[in-house]
Amino acid sequence: MGKTERTVSELMLDQLYMFGVRRIYGVVGDATFGIIDALAKQDKIKYIAVKHESTAAFMASAEAKLTGGLGVCTATMGPGAANLINGLGDAYADRAPVLAITGQAESDKIGTEYPQYIDQQELVKPFAAYSANLANPDATIEVLQKAARTSLGQRVVTHISIPKDILMMPAKGEPRRLPDVIEGTSSFTNESLKHAADIMRMAKRPMILAGIGATSVSADLEKLADLWGAGILTSLGGKGLFDESSPLVLQGIGEGGNPYAADVFKQADVVLLAGTTWWPEGFVPTDARIIQIDRQFDKFVKEIPTELGIIGKTEEVIPILTESLQEFSRSEDWVAHLQQAKEKWAAQNEEEGNTKGYPVHPSRIIRAIDRTVAPDAILALDTGDNTVWTNRNFKQKDQSVLFSGYWRTMGFGLPAAMAAKLIQPEKQVVAVVGDGGLQMVLADLLTATRYELDITVVVLNNESLQMERDKLKVAKKEEVGVDLTNPDFVKLAEACGWKGLRPASDTELESVMEEALNTNGPTLVDISTAQVFFPETQ
Template structure:
């Protein structure tokens, strides 16, 4: 049986369904009517109608970060495609496999002076590892296959523009049943990792810096830390990989991290980077030998003075490094120093979490959150002051955090939470956002209402772009525009069909959080937040 009765849009959806795509995020526009029509005629892939294309791209990026699978977003030509760029920038920067499908001018109008026309391949060039315009109906699936393969294999953004008339054009192509892929282990032996093992065995002051690429190696991280006598620090992407109670877990690094760990880290004579490509500028231990594990070769030595780069999955390499440490005796003095730094910060963190006053200090808000959210919740962070306070004071168990890592865009928190709930309906999902970040995506409160998404958004409302205000002060510069004109978030959320709450004192925080978390459907907690100067602002 052939697919002669199907058009390009229908065939593309059939093929995406075979790739495991469950949702496409987007905004309807006339250049993509053919795709919208095809989505409406099938049930394998759900169309999530967003209020703004940037939200659609953020949601595709968040889903890809969480699942490792393909995130897909769509928009019309011109301004629709342009509005996707911020979310695609986030996916590009954080290596999330995302496919953007955009409508384009009809084939006989491309290159002419027509409304909304732009060369979309040029538009997408900074972010897309592959971008092509579909030129004929029978090549659509070939180009789609290349775009999806590139996105998944390179963990990259890819893009296809489809002329308006081609979406509905008939094609004789047929979707390809995908082969079962058996992913084998990388070829490692103890001998091939001997140099790394030698560096590790010579170390007296070792440290491990873990990131999101070590998500499947939490147990090995702890075992290696104990055998090697190493403290574990986490980038924000690694937050939650190792529970706070683990004796060698020193928490985060950089803005919002353990403030006492920086000096210790600078004394390290060997550092293992496990699934991360970053450490904060100025934290690099002078003279330390650096071993980096990363799945993608082009990430090795991206920003750091690496002695040994190991391309592979962290969980595959870790077990062999553990074997290579057989018989090693760690420096108990260094282990004790790591534990003392941890204990010192644990005491200070606990004290900060009891900071009094109203409006409420950010540390007190984060303490209320770590007491009330589920141990395995998904937490979506916006970018801003809320990010650093969460990194500083949230005491993780095994929560999963998603955020805009390298792109660091405001407005990610709410879309990230919505995508997380759609992809993981069984999980509790919480967004921690600033008032500035939330206002960038306010219209999409209605997207959560439309799809009855059981999420909770906690707003740190200090009527300020606080991080920018603090940094201007440090520079000795005058600021303008950092104060915000805020709506009444409770009334606004309720008008959008949300349940909304506002604690009237710091003492009410936990009870109000629990009420919101136990509400069925979308809920918002608006917390009047003190304009606290972040202690490590540079």
């Protein structure tokens, strides 16, 4: 083999490195031995070996969400590929650019009864915008280029399956960078946005619903809200965009949001959606006129009764709308109504966060977390009761939050925390998980040990699937299977090489959290949590 002649696997790694990939998450399997061999022979891309393929896909999804870059996971054929699906579903639902690379049966076995063979293009079809089986070594660069361009350009999942014999064949081609893209500025003017401004001027009870897509315009949105007399609500993805002291910021909406904001929101006559495609069912106005700003028109087809869609960047639209409303006379009665809802919830939130007792009330746990974590920490949330209590009671500052937004899968928190620490080792990383969600990925405690990841996992241990229990009660259905048989999480963590801590009372929460956060290495805090019915369960 000549000096410039590489195997498909080696060429693939060189190309991925040029795309900015520095980690590949996966589980070793014989159909990917070519990739494993190539990874072992270089040090530019690190292979993160996890215990279950779903964890690999969760970590790739979390990386893509946190960085905006390409997250990559790999698995063997058949069952390995199937195990990736849950994490790929998370990336698909939250529009995270993820590339999954799976092994496949040897070329002459494709389509036969070969063990573990399955048509993997059909397997990933619901989730992957592009999926190809690499049939010729010399197509390696072209296929990878198409996958990466698709993932990064459209923020979607892509997939390549590669027969195990082809992975080790020599391949022609040279890695090349993705083309630089010069994005033209939108030509928004007062005249082009006149229809939107006219609708907004008719408002007597305006509201703004902001999400993660409004990150760069939070200050501009506050100016608009002040001029327009609009209350600002945020989705979970938008939590932390605005300083809580801002007089018109009512915090979140939906389960876990400001409970008094729901009635306020239902009274709105005009709603501006900025940087979000989420519409909290059951919490929304029925007759309001809806204006939605988004870069992609397909976002307007979701279950939101949008009257006017503005295709473009939020940061280009908001200043012009603000300028158009300079002569607007806001309703001071409506502003007073908004501030009353804000103040009422602030007082109740503070009271909830100081609830005494043991097992500990969830609000008290979340208050201890927000009192002790670093202002710029990364929080990784699992899905379940812990999510809604965090949304309800955590007073976010500049922390980043990783969560499973639309897919809402259990088991996301620990993998996301591990990925975050690998990507930004200088940051404090805290996972807030339920006992049910943690047990879905429990084996990967050892992954944090293996890579010496200094993360803190806080377990809300109420020995139940509390969110499902609450919903069963609301539906007036009998329950079975919601009680959990839990291990001793502290002993289990210690057996995995972690430090395990457990507060003996609610008064010890802050001191135990501080000890955990100041420990150099993975630490688990097991908190006996009261089985509290979440007040907004629907």
